[in-house]
Amino acid sequence: MNIDFRLLAVAGLSAAAASVVTARESGAPKPNIIYIMSDDHAYQAISAYGGILKDIAPTPNIDRIARDGMRFDRCLVTNSISGPCRAVILTGKYSHVNGFLKNEGQQPFDGSQQTFPKLLQKAGYNTAMIGKWHLGSDPTGFDHWEILPGQGNYYNPDFIHKDGRHREEGYVTELITDKCIKWLNEVRDSGKPFMLMMHHKAPHREWQPGPKELTLYKDVNFPEPSTLFDDYSNRGTAEKTQDMTISKTMRIEEDLKLYKDKSKMKATGLNRMDQQQMAAWNDVYDPIIRQFYASDLKGNDLIRYKYQRYMQDYLACIAAVDKSVGEVLDYLKKTGLDKNTVVMYASDQGFYLGEHGWFDKRWMFEQSYRTPLLIQWPGVIEPGSVNNDMVSNLDLAETFLDLAGVAVPADMQGRSMVPILKGKTPGNWRKEHYYHYYEYPGSHMVKRHYGMSTERYKLMHYYYDIDEWEMYDLKADPDEMKNVYNDPEYSSVKKKLHKRLNKLMVQFDDSEELAKTFLPK
Ligand SMILES: [Ca+2]
Numbered sequence: 001m002n003i004d005f006r007l008l009a010v011a012g013l014s015a016a017a018a019s020v021v022t023a024r025e026s027g028a029p030k031p032n033i034i035y036i037m038s039d040d041h042a043y044q045a046i047s048a049y050g051g052i053l054k055d056i057a058p059t060p061n062i063d064r065i066a067r068d069g070m071r072f073d074r075c076l077v078t079n080s081i082s083g084p085c086r087a088v089i090l091t092g093k094y095s096h097v098n099g100f101l102k103n104e105g106q107q108p109f110d111g112s113q114q115t116f117p118k119l120l121q122k123a124g125y126n127t128a129m130i131g132k133w134h135l136g137s138d139p140t141g142f143d144h145w146e147i148l149p150g151q152g153n154y155y156n157p158d159f160i161h162k163d164g165r166h167r168e169e170g171y172v173t174e175l176i177t178d179k180c181i182k183w184l185n186e187v188r189d190s191g192k193p194f195m196l197m198m199h200h201k202a203p204h205r206e207w208q209p210g211p212k213e214l215t216l217y218k219d220v221n222f223p224e225p226s227t228l229f230d231d232y233s234n235r236g237t238a239e240k241t242q243d244m245t246i247s248k249t250m251r252i253e254e255d256l257k258l259y260k261d262k263s264k265m266k267a268t269g270l271n272r273m274d275q276q277q278m279a280a281w282n283d284v285y286d287p288i289i290r291q292f293y294a295s296d297l298k299g300n301d302l303i304r305y306k307y308q309r310y311m312q313d314y315l316a317c318i319a320a321v322d323k324s325v326g327e328v329l330d331y332l333k334k335t336g337l338d339k340n341t342v343v344m345y346a347s348d349q350g351f352y353l354g355e356h357g358w359f360d361k362r363w364m365f366e367q368s369y370r371t372p373l374l375i376q377w378p379g380v381i382e383p384g385s386v387n388n389d390m391v392s393n394l395d396l397a398e399t400f401l402d403l404a405g406v407a408v409p410a411d412m413q414g415r416s417m418v419p420i421l422k423g424k425t426p427g428n429w430r431k432e433h434y435y436h437y438y439e440y441p442g443s444h445m446v447k448r449h450y451g452m453s454t455e456r457y458k459l460m461h462y463y464y465d466i467d468e469w470e471m472y473d474l475k476a477d478p479d480e481m482k483n484v485y486n487d488p489e490y491s492s493v494k495k496k497l498h499k500r501l502n503k504l505m506v507q508f509d510d511s512e513e514l515a516k517t518f519l520p521k
Pocket of ligand 1: 039040081082348349
């Protein structure tokens with residue numbers, strides 16, 4: 001940790017302390033916080049963010065948060081994969097500090113460490129966590145919790161709470177919504193301010209739509225991203241050796257539900273459907289299956305078809321999430337809780353919807369590096385505002401604490417976004433963002449990399465089983481199709497970026513030496 005960072009931390013502390021005094025003096029009640037997070041929800045699939053899907057698959061309820069609050073256009077994650085993102089949110093610390101680096105081959109999250117919910121509890125908040133948790137250990141710091149085991153199931157899922165595990169009948173997005181509204185309405189301590197984490201499983205792979213959305217997009221033809229047939233030329237080994245393409249990696253049966261052999265439904269939990277659910281499912285998918293195998297598609301036609309099926313199911317899952325958000329917003333309005341409740345909508349990370357020919361996440365490229373973030377705070381956030389500051393999931397814990405008037409501990413590594421919510425971005429807000437991804441070898445074979453981004457550039461290093469640097473100029477090349485690291489025209493920019501990256505690694509206590517200690521033995 002360098003001196004700059006300590007000064008920043010101290011400045012953050014005194015600012016937080018000052019806001020406590022102000023809140024107490026004014027006698028204003030502490031705001032409630034609802035943090036709604038979905039899993040793998042690409043910003044490209046939220047109509048408030050625009051993009052090629054906005055008119056064809058709109059998200060009117062999620063958009064209400066943008067309309068009444070603030071849309072963040074550069075919310076960046078520190079390590080683009082589920083469990084690690086969740087650990088960063090709880091701790092306000094990078095993966096190498098909180099100890100949760102990857103999903104696969106990972107020790108459970110150490111819930112005995114400092115996390116924001118524990119600090120909120122101490123400050124008198126009633127805390128709850130409902131939905132996908134994905135950290136291996138039981139939640140700590142929550143007065144109430146009910147979680148899905150691991151990735152969870154879409155149909156008739158199991159839930160775990162402190163007294164054990166049980167199966168519930170229904171569709172996961174609707175069950176989580178009902179549980180959250182029940183907690184808000186009946187279970188929580190109404191004498192205390194509250195913090196609710198509402199974590200959807202959807203729209204995670206294998207993108208199984210709910211009974212109410214089965215036919216929503218089945219005949220819709222979606223526009224294709226311009227990079228669907230990317231051949232990874234002008235880039236390095238990592239892009240050429242990944243295993244996450246729609247063309248090769250996406251499975252016809254399990255991912256696209258085009259089952260020749262329905263006993264394979266077991267592998268993705270679809271066998272959990274009851275007779276009625278299964279009949280409704282087969283009514284929709286059987287004709288699609290017959291048509292697909294009769295058409296005998298090949299080459300690019302097959303890729304195009306797979307992309308369409310992927311979008312039809314993925315976006316149908318999101319439609320249920322959008323309804324869920326609407327139900328929560330309606331409940332808050334009906335009860336008057338909306339007036340003093342900060343509502344946030346985010347995904348754990350971004351996702352590829354065919355860009356570069358991919359699905360999944362992991363990379364420091366835009367679609368997985370950026371995550372949607374929308375926040376409404378009536379009376380404070382200017383409705384309809386759009387923010388371009390470089391914020392991060394690293395800042396969420398600090399923001400929750402600051403909202404509650406709790407001092408941000410000096411060892412947290414992000415910063416409270418509360419000044420930004422008030423329309424006053426601090427002059428010394430970050431101008432570069434640090435990233436580090438670890439899950440390799442592993443699913444989808446995206447090589448380990450660390451790097452940093454500025455407003456215009458990205459610098460990345462793949463350091464394990466290859467040693468390759470990449471650099472992108474987002475202004476000249478917004479689709480990130482050309483590595484300019486060895487382009488002589490960029491040599492002076494490159495030098496500066498290296499310096500800034502080194503400084504960030506010192507600031508966040510990361511290094512290649514430390515990264516080597518996490519490599520497979
Ligand atoms: Ca995820």
